[in-house]
Amino acid sequence: MADKIYEEIQNTQLDEIYSKPYDPELAEKLFNPQKPMENRITDIGPPHYAQFFPPEIKKNYGKWKSHEIVQPGVIKYTSETGDVVYAVRVGTPRLITSDYIREVCDIADKYCGGYVRWTTRNNIEFHVTDEEKLRALLDDLKSRKHPGGSYKFPVGGTGASVTNIVHTQGWIHCHTPAIDASGVVKSVMDELFEYFGSHKLPAQVRVALACCLNMCGAVHCSDIAILGIHRKPPLIEDDRLQYVCEIPLVVAACPLGAIKPATVEINGEKKKTVRVNKERCMFCGNCYTMCPAMPLADHEGDGIAILVGGKISNRISPPKFSKLVIPYLPNEPPRWPTVVKTVKKILETYAQHARKYERLGEWAERIGWEKFFELCEIPFTDKSIDDYRLAYDTYRTSLHFKFTSHVEPM
Amino acid sequence: MAMDKEELKRKIMEFMEKKSGAKSKVYLKDMQRAIPDASPRDIKKAANELVQEGKLEYFSTGSTVMYGIPGKGQPVEQKG
């Protein structure tokens, strides 16, 4: 059966449709708003993956034998057939323009036969088969800079490094964010840049950012998670709400059932509106999604929480969630200095104290979280004690703890 | 057991028109609750066909999708 898949991959050719020029007028000719089903093609799914495999990847599918990171950002893969492929990994800001993609294409056409790959963490991988091309590619990548001086294609993100930050959309495109995403990521990565292009850490450190607690970015299992938080319930525009929102839908939108219909009198006129049970609000923004008359964002209330110690891999210890160690840091565009400083402090304290192979969460568990707070000089607050669902799981029910500066003998 | 598809579509529209006074959009779940003698999958198929026919339209709540009658209630396209 595996042979059948191998066969299929070998037989899949690059679709000729991509070599036909783009016709900017075709869609208008085909689409008829009066008969929307006319000429409509649906449910064809994505293009077959194997047509985008470079020849050496196709040929060696399922035959890879081992790999070696020859330098930060460059992984050499060796096949049982004796073939060798170098993958060069570069970081991107994820939010990119078509001109940036065209530049990626220029590089891929020049060195990689036109093939290129993106990773789950928004890195790009270029593949070459010989060392001469590898050197030329690395030089080329290093030389490409934006007008402001930033690298377009920094090489790194392999091994015991800080790889690219997976993140959400923030103020660029989301309606419920507490913070920006791209700006915070840029600020943090500028500061941690040396750790992206080197292998100095005890293990890999996965940093992730989500701009609100809905966590489109699934940051909940990251070594360091930067999470935007709201701290004020939504505003309610009583005079406008009934004209722009459907009250039953707003009521139904609240996951905690904290919204109920209400009637108020404004200038002698009865208005239908809603009331929020503020103690129950968890600031998810679902009501604002359904009702523009219930804005959530607030410049004073919104900020950033830091969670640490999560992981995905099953290596040594099982996957685990990130834990909330800092409930609130101020929202400071454009460079978020407090967040940047805090993340760096945590990273470097970990780098200094952890053992080889030890992930951030494994280190914190070995030394005890009380030690983690002490070493990282993070004040412990009541907000780090869980009072949501399943909170009891996190209570200390043994005498296994250390005496840190937190303990004041009574 | 299997209800005729046209019959099912008729029941869905009946439910939707009855609903559209107070609440113009419903979840698939609400239709399923209103028509307990049809299977959830059949209701899903019938409701999606009604969308194709232009009798119903989808409405995004962000992370989920609701169904409504075109032109009723909060509009899908928000101007201004």
Add this chain to the structure above:
Amino acid sequence: MADIKKHDTPTVDELKSGPWPSFVDDIYSYAEKHQKQSCFDLMGQLELSYKHKETHWKHGGIVGVFGYGGGVIGRYSDQQEKFPAIWAFHTIRVNQPASKWYHTSLLRKLCEMWDHRGSGLFNFHGSTGDAVLLGTVTEQLEPVFFDLTHQFNMDLGGSGSNLRTPSCCVGKARCEWSCLDTQAICYDLTMTYQDELHRPAFPYKFKFKISGCPNDCVAAIARADCSIIGTWIDDIQIDQEAVRAYVGGELKPNAGAHSDRDWGPFDIQKEVIDLCPTQCMYWDEKEKKLYINNKECNRCMHCINVMPEALRPGKETGATILMGAKAPILEGAQLSTVIVPFMRMEPPYDTLKELIDKVWDFWMENGKNRERVGEIMQRVGLNRFITDILGLKPIPQHVREPRSNPYVFWKEEEVPGGWERDLAEFRKRHPA
């Protein structure tokens, strides 16, 4: 072309400096070159957000193109007078090729299309995996879809209460550890469930993610309602020669992942044997031979990660199927729970699909609005989910440890004689 209006963005401009690629420089270079008003307006609105520390976007009810209940996210600016070019600025999710390999002929053509029909901005890629076209007006949604399907053989991804776009790791295409044909599985599931992907079917979202090995590079165990993770059921393959090369310092441990710091010479005892979570390995210093008691191994892959030239996953490969992961909304974050410890994964993957059908049928019938599979699993109880709904045998692998409370909900048929008892008989033995 109408006059282009640029905005002063001194705060946002501060993100042009520093070594990490600047999205601000990229967007401005593009906007200048193509005289793109929407990009200038987007930066203007971002500047306003940096000043106000609040977003200026509103959600819209639009979900897709005609007949699709997903793939498009509606966005509207709340600054329509200041930034008219982005008053409507919708996102389109395009289903990516499995594991995100591309050819430049596709990418260049896509760029041309998006310059013409949208902002020219992309998220490459969205968290779920789609190639995201960021920002266009409502009138362009149908033309973009017609372009994608007619000129690219591409289709939209999922959103809302649809199946979300499945995604997978690089798999056997470039990784010696992959125990699965991740792309083949991802592609097959995507094609099998096109209807569920494009039209709402469920109480809430549902995600498939496929990782080739327990290192789990797509974070399947943390994000997917159905996590398919490659594993093996036989013995780790050992090349003793290469083990000796690691011990002798000829090979770099962990494939060179620690190269920029002096951690001292490689110590197999300290770095592999002692860190093995099951203590199932033994290094015989005299024999210069590594022994693994594979029956005790829990396949954490630490030893394989450290000595990739010497150790490889076994040859009898398959998947562990786990279910129920989700981000914290609403009941708290969940990791996926083991459902099937080992499943052989061969096309057309009928065993997996039968299992998925059972889960979907149950969830569609019984799920509450916005209830993820992981939450309904908790609500009905893992024991009932496994036995009554999936018809599987409960085994110790399903739990980390047995329950510690004795409050078992026995069923009547499990107790001899049932629950109907004869009171008179009882009172004969126990006078009141």
